Amino acid sequence: MPDPMMTADSTGEVVLSIVGEVIRSGPQRPTDSFYDMGGTSLDAMRICLRVSREFALDIGPEALLDSDDLAGFIAVVSAAREAR
Numbered sequence: 001m002p003d004p005m006m007t008a009d010s011t012g013e014v015v016l017s018i019v020g021e022v023i024r025s026g027p028q029r030p031t032d033s034f035y036d037m038g039g040t041s042l043d044a045m046r047i048c049l050r051v052s053r054e055f056a057l058d059i060g061p062e063a064l065l066d067s068d069d070l071a072g073f074i075a076v077v078s079a080a081r082e083a084r
Helices: 008-023 041-055 060-066 069-081
Strands: none
Touching: 008 041, 008 069, 041 060, 041 069, 060 069
8 A cells, every 4th residue: 555645746756856866966847858967877777776765666777768758757656656
């Protein structure tokens, strides 16, 4: 059962925070492209490792690399959280 304290909105906030910390850029928006922010495959691995640890999930870097924007990645994380 999902933790009621971790809503979809807070999932997005956590993911955006992790992305910002790893990429070390200004505030991110869900409409931002990982690639346009200068994200690399190593950054994607670091982000997905931290997201996986934060939510006790198995999220591979392809989930981020294949997403058109951060909203798409957030949707993948949210769906994985709901599926467990």
